[in-house]
Amino acid sequence: MKFRHVLATAIALAISATTVSAAEFNLRLHTLVKSPHPYNDMAAYMKKTLEEKSDGRIAVQIFDSGQLGQDPAVISELAFGTIDMMISTTSNAAEQVPEYGIFTMPYLFSGMDGILDKIGPGTKVQEHFEKIYEDRGLGMRLLALGASGTRNLATTDKPVNTLADLKGMRMRTPPSPMDSETWSALGMLPVTIAWGELYAALQTGVVSAMESSLPGYSGAKLYEVAPYLALTQHTLQINHISISDVTWNKLPEDLQKLVQQTAIEANTLGVQKAIQYDSELVKSLQADHGVKVTHPDTAAFRAKLEPIQAQLAKKVGLSQEYELLTAK
Structure with a gap:
């Protein structure tokens, strides 16, 4: 390689x-x-x-x-x-x-405005x-x-509506300990795979779930192998x-x-x-590519993850970055 x-x-x-x-x-x-x-x-x-x-x-x-x-x-x-x-x-x-791993912490930012x-x-x-x-x-x-948009979850064979739907799914992550720890906390099984190898990994069943920005999902045609899109908006892509x-x-x-x-x-x-693409892409993915979109209750995701953010940052050695980003 x-x-x-x-x-x-x-x-x-x-x-x-x-x-x-x-x-x-x-x-x-x-x-x-x-x-x-x-x-x-x-x-x-x-x-x-x-x-x-x-x-x-x-x-x-x-x-x-x-x-x-x-x-x-x-x-x-x-x-x-x-x-x-x-x-x-x-x-x-x-x-x-x-230290860049801190940016994959879910629900660290409220949205794109003012990022x-x-x-x-x-x-x-x-x-x-x-x-x-x-x-x-x-x-x-x-x-x-x-920042270049929200990151959302996509799966190969079933829609995601609740936290329970995630349990046991093999989740693609980049080489980031924060990602692995986050998805593990939600009951998923993290598998580190390079972006360029992701399409094949989803196609062959090496993983059954992934997350990315909407432009990344669309541009790489990942909807062909992961046609269930859950708008979790769990992180901003920094x-x-x-x-x-x-x-x-x-x-x-x-x-x-x-x-x-x-x-x-x-x-x-x-x-x-990014704001433009996010608003346009959901509609086109549904209309042009048959993507099945769900809108999970993100409050439940936040409630599960926010209480462990500081603990998670400490576990992966990113307390300084966490405190910097959450300082008022």
Whole structure:
């Protein structure tokens, strides 16, 4: 698997090398998802804005749909500067940044409204994670934290209406201890599977349940193998825009400021697009793809999970992050 990933990355970058522009800085931007998705809208915005406002000094090539590999491998390559930037979910970065696991805690936020005021650029939360990047020597810089929609539950063979419906189901989780602990607390059996392998895992019965943003669910056509969608809205999908330190240090100060500001603007767009997609996608998934949608009583889910949040954060070593995010 590792060799195939390296080979695929090498081929993709070799192809891109034959088409690079005459710009001073040619930046390769990774996303894991297929369109329509806020991450790809954000990437397109960054490409357009950086190329225009730099007067052609910067050129951006977007590699979406995981063309350059899965997120953990891409993060490693950012450290070497072989990939320049990425836009993705924080949960997929939990191997290198375990503290990001706090964002998969259910019902930590009340909704999308005002989310950037809590976690976005200039907040104590973003400053905290900027320092974590630096202290861990990750070889990359956090440009912005944002949110790209609610995350909901989908299953392969039965609808979910109550907590009892979850018991014993094999639940796909990313490599995040918080996810595993959360779904275990609801009586499910967590199985860690990479996003790129999820379709096959659902199709073959390795897992029978998964959770994701609605654009992620739709864009990856997961409704084909998990056609029962429960609108649990248990978490907000928190995303990060990160850049390689190698790349950042090559940029002159004026272009560093431009990249930073463009990432902030892209995050604002991402929130807007996420709200739009969430409202539109439920209708289209039902009408166009026959998805069977249920509306579980989220108050029951909250009542089950909120009392154990602090205990859960302590168990997985995220008490500091929990206190930071819940501070009044």
